[in-house]
Amino acid sequence: MHPSRRVTIIDVARHAGVSTTAVSKVMRNAYGASPEMQVKVRAAIEELGYRPSAAARGLRGQTYTIGVMLPEMRNPFFADILDGVTEHLDGTDYQVLMAACCNDEAGEVRITEAMIDRSMDGVILIAPISSRRHLQKVARAVPTVVVGRHGHSPDYDTVTDDDFAGAGLVVDHLVTLGHQRIAHIEHAERNPVRLKEMPNAQRADGYRHAMQAHGLGDHIDIVSTTYTQQGGYLGAQQLLARPQRPTAIFAGADIVAMGVLDALTEAGLSAPQDISVAGYDDTMFAAFGPISLTTVDQAGHQMGVNAVRLLLDRVAIRGRPTAQIKLFPTLVTRRTTAPIVSP
Amino acid sequence: MHPSRRVTIIDVARHAGVSTTAVSKVMRNAYGASPEMQVKVRAAIEELGYRPSAAARGLRGQTYTIGVMLPEMRNPFFADILDGVTEHLDGTDYQVLMAACCNDEAGEVRITEAMIDRSMDGVILIAPISSRRHLQKVARAVPTVVVGRHGHSPDYDTVTDDDFAGAGLVVDHLVTLGHQRIAHIEHAERNPVRLKEMPNAQRADGYRHAMQAHGLGDHIDIVSTTYTQQGGYLGAQQLLARPQRPTAIFAGADIVAMGVLDALTEAGLSAPQDISVAGYDDTMFAAFGPISLTTVDQAGHQMGVNAVRLLLDRVAIRGRPTAQIKLFPTLVTRRTTAPIVSP
DNA sequence: ATGAAAGCGCTAACAC
DNA sequence: GTGTTAGCGCTTTCAT
Numbered sequence: 151m152h153p154s155r156r157v158t159i160i161d162v163a164r165h166a167g168v169s170t171t172a173v174s175k176v177m178r179n180a181y182g183a184s185p186e187m188q189v190k191v192r193a194a195i196e197e198l199g200y201r202p203s204a205a206a207r208g209l210r211g212q213t214y215t216i217g218v219m220l221p222e223m224r225n226p227f228f229a230d231i232l233d234g235v236t237e238h239l240d241g242t243d244y245q246v247l248m249a250a251c252c253n254d255e256a257g258e259v260r261i262t263e264a265m266i267d268r269s270m271d272g273v274i275l276i277a278p279i280s281s282r283r284h285l286q287k288v289a290r291a292v293p294t295v296v297v298g299r300h301g302h303s304p305d306y307d308t309v310t311d312d313d314f315a316g317a318g319l320v321v322d323h324l325v326t327l328g329h330q331r332i333a334h335i336e337h338a339e340r341n342p343v344r345l346k347e348m349p350n351a352q353r354a355d356g357y358r359h360a361m362q363a364h365g366l367g368d369h370i371d372i373v374s375t376t377y378t379q380q381g382g383y384l385g386a387q388q389l390l391a392r393p394q395r396p397t398a399i400f401a402g403a404d405i406v407a408m409g410v411l412d413a414l415t416e417a418g419l420s421a422p423q424d425i426s427v428a429g430y431d432d433t434m435f436a437a438f439g440p441i442s443l444t445t446v447d448q449a450g451h452q453m454g455v456n457a458v459r460l461l462l463d464r465v466a467i468r469g470r471p472t473a474q475i476k477l478f479p480t481l482v483t484r485r486t487t488a489p490i491v492s493p
Numbered sequence: 494m495h496p497s498r499r500v501t502i503i504d505v506a507r508h509a510g511v512s513t514t515a516v517s518k519v520m521r522n523a524y525g526a527s528p529e530m531q532v533k534v535r536a537a538i539e540e541l542g543y544r545p546s547a548a549a550r551g552l553r554g555q556t557y558t559i560g561v562m563l564p565e566m567r568n569p570f571f572a573d574i575l576d577g578v579t580e581h582l583d584g585t586d587y588q589v590l591m592a593a594c595c596n597d598e599a600g601e602v603r604i605t606e607a608m609i610d611r612s613m614d615g616v617i618l619i620a621p622i623s624s625r626r627h628l629q630k631v632a633r634a635v636p637t638v639v640v641g642r643h644g645h646s647p648d649y650d651t652v653t654d655d656d657f658a659g660a661g662l663v664v665d666h667l668v669t670l671g672h673q674r675i676a677h678i679e680h681a682e683r684n685p686v687r688l689k690e691m692p693n694a695q696r697a698d699g700y701r702h703a704m705q706a707h708g709l710g711d712h713i714d715i716v717s718t719t720y721t722q723q724g725g726y727l728g729a730q731q732l733l734a735r736p737q738r739p740t741a742i743f744a745g746a747d748i749v750a751m752g753v754l755d756a757l758t759e760a761g762l763s764a765p766q767d768i769s770v771a772g773y774d775d776t777m778f779a780a781f782g783p784i785s786l787t788t789v790d791q792a793g794h795q796m797g798v799n800a801v802r803l804l805l806d807r808v809a810i811r812g813r814p815t816a817q818i819k820l821f822p823t824l825v826t827r828r829t830t831a832p833i834v835s836p
Numbered sequence: 837a838t839g840a841a842a843g844c845g846c847t848a849a850c851a852c
Numbered sequence: 853g854t855g856t857t858a859g860c861g862c863t864t865t866c867a868t
């Protein structure tokens with residue numbers, strides 16, 4: 151026997167004694183195949199172990215492939231989104247394929263183009279940092295849903311979490327505990343468009359707004375670094391060097407909070423005894439006993455589910471007006487925040 | 494203007510005043526295109542913004558796509574492997590697309606078949622749990638490299654880390670610190686084939702062997718649960734209930750160690766004061782200050798690099814004999830292990 | 837409801 | 853070195 155040539159639609163048609171058109175129709179549950187036809191064809195498919203070639207399908211119709219672009223793989227929050235996506239696609243003919251990029255614009259362009267080249271039926275872009283121009287271009291080539299980036303476009307749908315409100319939840323919580331000198335570590339952003347659209351910017355805004363609302367405008371204290379462990383470490387060092395150091399630090403992301411904790415330890419301090427610390431994202435490790443970080447849960451799973459829903463919708467009706475879905479976050483209180491001792 | 498039909502190879506050929514063959518050859522850097530031809534064609538490609546359709550290419554030649562299957566997304570160790578993979582592919586025409594499955598056999602079958610259907614040029618399977626029969630089947634359909642699973646096959650290459658030796662490193666370390674009652678929490682496995690091939694089984698074997706080698710055969714104490722946080726928690730509870738409880742616990746994976754720490758805290762104990770704890774994998778969170786877990790570094794990055802190398806090799810020369818690459822792990826000593834106090 | 841036939845965009849085999 | 857042509861395996865008109 152030969153190195154097993156793949157079974158094609160022709161083999162199935164011949165085996166079932168029907169036309170390839172018929173097989174194609176059955177495969178796609180398309181209109182125009184009698185029940186008997188269905189039975190015959192399905193039997194042949196089963197017997198021969200036929201699986202359609204996605205490449206060949208893609209040349210005429212769909213590829214039944216959804217692409218998901220992630221900024222990185224190490225933030226478990228993205229895994230939550232993906233769970234929502236794949237779960238909702240379970241049982242359908244669609245397959246999700248992901249690509250993680252390197253958090254840089256060139257990488258995002260490469261990946262999105264690769265997805266378009268591969269005739270994917272739709273793409274979900276998670277927290278993209280590309281220019282709006284590029285996002286538009288992608289969206290015009292393939293049905294697109296952008297997750298975790300605010301702002302709206304006539305070409306793609308968006309699913310976001312209310313980062314502004316989320317930051318407010320943290321500030322409210324800390325104020326309730328008696329804190330006033332609450333500092334924030336943000337991810338530096340200068341690009342004006344992204345300044346409005348990126349979650350990190352919204353969190354900083356939300357922090358500012360909530361501080362004002364509590365009459366703590368004078369205590370607003372923001373350090374700009376990056377959403378990395380290193381960024382948290384450096385940010386906290388700056389804050390600890392203040393003449394009047396803060397009693398609470400709200401890190402813009404859980405991973406940032408890890409760096410903050412490192413800096414505290416190094417300075418001989420600890421949370422929450424000396425300083426309360428809160429993060430954002432409710433990543434897996436936030437729940438670990440020795441860490442037990444107070445943080446904000448973004449409902450990643452729900453974001454994923456909503457993203458696919460919008461996407462499949464758009465695959466079906468290309469031209470429909472775009473939608474923006476905004477979900478609401480919840481505060482997860484753990485052991486790194488506590489009532490202030492000496493106000 | 495129309496909803497922009499994609500630019501095809503015909504458009505480019507016409508624009509450059511050459512044949513489609515010529516364009517195709519230039520695209521693939523294939524033999525038989527003069528320098529002037531190259532220039533002309535490249536100019537036309539540039540001007541028209543042409544990008545070849547992967548679907549169409551796949552129907553005849555390659556798709557320039559490498560598929561990577563991951564058992565899950567939340568273990569950062571897999572991200573290390575992927576970094577190695579993508580980094581090594583940087584600058585080539587290949588694109589990596591991943592799919593995470595649900596740690597179950599049916600999911601793995603679905604994903605591998607999806608990759609085959611999509612005419613991927615090669616696949617890298619990370620820590621697959623499927624039957625050998627299925628792996629063989631996949632490998633016969635598409636060039637395959639299996640990562641993180643021992644055993645060898647005439648059809649696929651393997652890249653593994655020496656889990657047996659890694660477990661030995663941990664035991665040696667703990668013995669050096671004066672520990673004798675060193676317990677191990679393993680991932681339960683009954684399937685006889687996987688019992689030999691899966692890393693978890695090798696770690697348990699390595700533990701057993703090392704204990705014997707140190708004359709501590711009588712102290713061998715293995716609890717079978719699962720490689721999850723919950724598994725670690727339950728396993729530790731069992732161990733703490735022993736009449737003579739262990740002075741050190743070697744968890745088969747970092748995530749298991751997290752569960753162990755939870756159980757210790759709950760019992761009013763802590764590491765390393767009361768019990769030393771070691772993990773395996775050196776995942777990102779093992780390095781976090783409040784955790785600071787002693788663990789084993791598997792050099793995931795190197796595994797990734799080696800996997801692609803083997804894969805591209807096999808894509809070029811399909812029939813070549815298979816290779817097995819085994820890397821050596823290193824111990825990462827942190828603060829959850831310490832010299833024994835009262836032996 | 838069914839099937840014949842014309843492509844989809846590319847590559848490979850073959851002429852020139 | 854270059855161009856012509858025949859498919860790759862499907863889906864989609866369009867007859868019947």
